[in-house]
Amino acid sequence: MIAIIQTYGWMLLAALGKTILLTLLSLFFAMILGMIFALMNVGKNRLLNLLGTVYVDAIRGVPLMVLAFFIYFGIPSGMKGMGIQNFRLSALQAGTMALALNCGAYMAEIIRAGIESVDKGQMEASRSLGLTYGKSMRLVVLPQAIRTMVPSIINQFIITLKDTSILSVIAFPELMNMGKIISGNTGMVLQTWTIVGVMYMAVIITLSKIAKRIERRVNRGR
Amino acid sequence: MDDNIKIHVEHLKKNFDKLEVLKDMSIDILEGEVVVLLGPSGSGKSTFLRCLNQLETATSGTIIIDDKNITDKHTDINKVRENIGMVFQHFNLFPHKTVLENIMLVPVELKKMTKEEAKDKSMQLLKRVGLDTKADAYPSQLSGGQKQRVAIARSLAMNPDIMLFDEPTSALDPEMVGEVLNVMQELVAEGMTMVIVTHEIGFAKEVADRIVFMDGGYIVEQGTPEEVILRPKEARTIDFLNKVL
Numbered sequence: 001m002i003a004i005i006q007t008y009g010w011m012l013l014a015a016l017g018k019t020i021l022l023t024l025l026s027l028f029f030a031m032i033l034g035m036i037f038a039l040m041n042v043g044k045n046r047l048l049n050l051l052g053t054v055y056v057d058a059i060r061g062v063p064l065m066v067l068a069f070f071i072y073f074g075i076p077s078g079m080k081g082m083g084i085q086n087f088r089l090s091a092l093q094a095g096t097m098a099l100a101l102n103c104g105a106y107m108a109e110i111i112r113a114g115i116e117s118v119d120k121g122q123m124e125a126s127r128s129l130g131l132t133y134g135k136s137m138r139l140v141v142l143p144q145a146i147r148t149m150v151p152s153i154i155n156q157f158i159i160t161l162k163d164t165s166i167l168s169v170i171a172f173p174e175l176m177n178m179g180k181i182i183s184g185n186t187g188m189v190l191q192t193w194t195i196v197g198v199m200y201m202a203v204i205i206t207l208s209k210i211a212k213r214i215e216r217r218v219n220r221g222r
Numbered sequence: 223m224d225d226n227i228k229i230h231v232e233h234l235k236k237n238f239d240k241l242e243v244l245k246d247m248s249i250d251i252l253e254g255e256v257v258v259l260l261g262p263s264g265s266g267k268s269t270f271l272r273c274l275n276q277l278e279t280a281t282s283g284t285i286i287i288d289d290k291n292i293t294d295k296h297t298d299i300n301k302v303r304e305n306i307g308m309v310f311q312h313f314n315l316f317p318h319k320t321v322l323e324n325i326m327l328v329p330v331e332l333k334k335m336t337k338e339e340a341k342d343k344s345m346q347l348l349k350r351v352g353l354d355t356k357a358d359a360y361p362s363q364l365s366g367g368q369k370q371r372v373a374i375a376r377s378l379a380m381n382p383d384i385m386l387f388d389e390p391t392s393a394l395d396p397e398m399v400g401e402v403l404n405v406m407q408e409l410v411a412e413g414m415t416m417v418i419v420t421h422e423i424g425f426a427k428e429v430a431d432r433i434v435f436m437d438g439g440y441i442v443e444q445g446t447p448e449e450v451i452l453r454p455k456e457a458r459t460i461d462f463l464n465k466v467l
Contacts, residue, residue, distance in 0.1 A: 124277055125314035125373075129328040129380060130304035143318050204388065 001191040008182050015178035021024035022092065022174060024162045026099035030160070033100060034107025039137070041112045046212055052108065064166050068098040072170040091172035098167065103160045110156060114149035115141060150218050154211035156205055165200075176201060228253045228384065228415050229274065234283035236269055243269045245439035247283070254413045258426040260450075261436035262462055267419045270436070271386050274305045274417065287384070292378040304332065307377030311389040313369040315361040315376070321348070322357040326375045334380065342411075351405050367398030374405055385409060386420040425467060427451055435459045 005012075040052035059067070072094035079087040089097075118141050126136035165176035175196055183192040229251040236244040244266045251257050259267040270279040273285065280293045283368055292302050316324050325344040329335045335343060348354040351371040361369055377385060387406065391399045403425050409416065410429045420426060426433060428445065433450040435442045435458075443456045454460045 119314070121310055121311075121312055121314035122316065125310060125316070125327075127300075128275055128277060128303055128306070128308040129377070130332060131328055132300055134332060139327065140316055144316075146457050147318075194371075 001188075001195065003182060004182060004186060004188060004191055006197060007186075008178075012175070012178055012182075012195065012199065015173060016203070018092075018172070019161070019164050019174040019176075020203065022099065022164045022167065022172065025092075025096045025159060026103055026160055026164075029096065029097055029100035030103035030107050033104030034111050036102065036113035037108035038115060041108065042115050056105045056108055064098060064102050064163055065169055066215045067102060068094065068167055068170050071098050076220045080121075091167070091170050091216045094170055095164070095167040095172045099163060102163070103156060106156050106159075107153070111145070112150055113152075114145035117148050123215055147218055150211075150215050154208070154215070157211070158207060161204060161207070162200065226252045228255070228288065229417075230284075230286040232284045232286075234270070234273060234285060235281045236266075236273060236278060243439055244273070244281075247439075247441060249434065249441065249444075251415065251417065254415055256410050256414075256416045256418070256429050256431045258430040258433050259417065259419045259436055260421075260423070260426065260433060260462070261442075265436040266439045267436050268388050271308075271388050271417060271419050274384075274386055275308055277308075294350070294364045302369075304334075304380050305382050305384060305410050307374075307380060307382035307385045309370070309377060309385065309387045309390045311392050313366075313373045313393075314317060315369055317361050317371055320358050320360055321353065321364070321372050324361070324372060325379045328376075329379050334432050340379070344375070344379060347378050348372075350408075351375050352401075366394045367386065367401045370394065370398075370402045371405055374402075376411075384415045384417070387416065387420065389419050389421065391420065391422060395419075421466065425464075435462070 016049055037052045037055050039047040041056075043049070062070075072089060072091065076087050076089060115137075122140050122144065123133075123136055126140040127133070131139065164174050168174060168177040168180065171177065179196040183189045186192065227250050229249075231247055231249045231251075234244055234247040235242070247259075247270060259270065261267050269278055273280050274287070276285075276292055276299050283293065284291060285293050287302060288305070290297055290302055292299060315321075316327070319327060322341070322344055325347060326337070326340040329340045329343070330337055335341075345354060345357065347430055348357055351374060353368060353375070356364060356368065356372075361372070364372065374390075390406070391402050394402065399422065403422065406416075406418075406425075407429060413434075418426070418430075428447075430447050432444060433447050434444040435450055435454070435456070437458050442458050443450060445456065449461065451463065454463060
C-alpha cells in the first residue's frame with residue numbers, strides 16, 4: 001500500500017483533482033439547468049410545462065452511462081454523418097455535459113418541490129402588493145424554498161460526485177480511471193481500491209460536514 | 223359614470239373549471255365607502271374579493287377601478303395592485319423577513335421610496351398599529367393578532383386607496399379579534415374605501431355603510447346594516463342570520 005502511495009501518490013491526487021473539477025463544473029451547469037426547468041415546470045404556461053416534463057422524464061429514463069456514450073461517441077458520429085468533419089468533444093466536455101444534464105434533471109425536481117412547498121399565500125401576498133411574478137419568486141418564494149431544498153441539494157451533490165466514476169468509461173482520467181490503471185500495472189488490486197475508496201470517502205465526508213454547517217446557517221432566524 | 227364610483231363591477235362571472243362560483247355580480251362601490259360582504263361559506267364572497275385585485279382572473283364581465291379596466295389583459299395589473307391593499311385570513315407575512323423588512327420590502331423594491339423614507343414610514347405605521355417595539359422580530363415570534371396588524375401595516379405602506387379584507391379575524395383566537403378590528407375601525411374613520419369579508423356581524427353592523435349578502439354566487443340583497451341585519455327581506459338572508467346570530 002505504501003509502495004502504491006509512494007509511486008502513484010501524485011497521480012492519484014491529480015486524478016482526484018480531475019474528479020473534483022468535473023463535479024464542480026457539472027454542478028454549476030446543473031444548478032442553472034435545474035433552476036430553468038423548475039421554473040418552467042411551476043409556471044402556468046402549458047408549453048413550458050411540457051418541455052420541462054419531457055426533459056426530466058427523458059433524462060431520468062436514460063442511464064448516465066448511456067447518456068455519456070451518446071454524447072461522447074454518438075454526437076460526433078452523427079455530425080460526421082451529416083457531413084461535419086472534425087467535430088470532437090473532449091472527455092471533459094462530454095463528461096460535463098452528461099453529468100450536468102443528468103444532475104440538472106434531479107435538481108429541477110428538487111427545486112420544483114421546494115418552490116411548491118412554499119405556501120401559496122406567500123406568492124399571493126407579494127403579488128397583491130404589486131410585485132411582478134418574477135420579483136415575487138426571487139424575493140419571496142425562492143428564499144423560503146431554498147431552506148427546504150438545501151438537504152436534498154447537498155445529497156444530489158454527493159451523488160454527482162460519485163457518478164463521476166461512471167465517466168471512467170469515456171476515458172476521462174478521473175480517480176476511478178486512475179484506479180484501474182494502477183491496479184492493472186501493479187497487480188495490487190485490493191490495496192489500490194482501498195486507497196481509491198478512502199479518497200472518495202474523505203472528500204465526501206468533508207463535503208457533508210461543510211454542508212451541515214451551511215444548512216444550519218440557512219435555517220438560522222427561523 | 224358617477225365621479226364617486228371607485229369600483230365598478232358589471233356582470234362578473236368566475237368559474238373554477240366547471241364549477242360556477244360567481245354567476246353574475248354587478249355592483250358599484252363608492253369612494254370612501256365601507257362594504258361588508260356576508261354570506262354562507264361557498265357563497266363566493268372571497269372569490270369576489272380576490273377578483274377585485276385579479277388574484278383570481280375573471281371568467282367574464284368587467285371590473286373598472288379608478289377608470290382602469292382591470293379585466294382587460296392590456297392593463298398593467300401590477301400598477302393597479304399598488305393602490306389596492308389586501309389583508310388575508312392567514313396573514314401571509316414573509317417568514318424570512320423581520321417585521322420591519324416585511325413592511326419596507328415592496329415600497330423599496332418598486333422604488334416608491336428610498337430605504338430611509340420607507341423605514342420612517344414603516345416605523346410610523348408600526349407605531350400606529352401598536353407594534354413599534356416588534357420591528358426587528360420575525361413573524362414567527364408574534365401572536366396571531368400581532369401578525370395581522372403587521373399585515374395591515376404592510377398593505378398601508380404602499381399608500382393604497384382601497385383595502386380588501388378577506389376574513390381578517392377568522393384565524394385568530396377570540397381575545398385577539400378586538401385588536402385587529404380596532405385598527406380596521408381607524409381606517410374606516412379615515413375614509414378609506416374598504417371591502418370586507420367577515421363573519422363578525424357585530425363589527426359589520428358598526429362600520430359598514432352597506433352590507434351585501436351573497437349566496438350561491440349572486441347578490442341576494444344589499445342595503446344599510448339596519449336594512450339587511452335588522453330587517454332582512456329575503457328568506458336566505460333571514461335563514462343565514464338566524465344561524466349566525
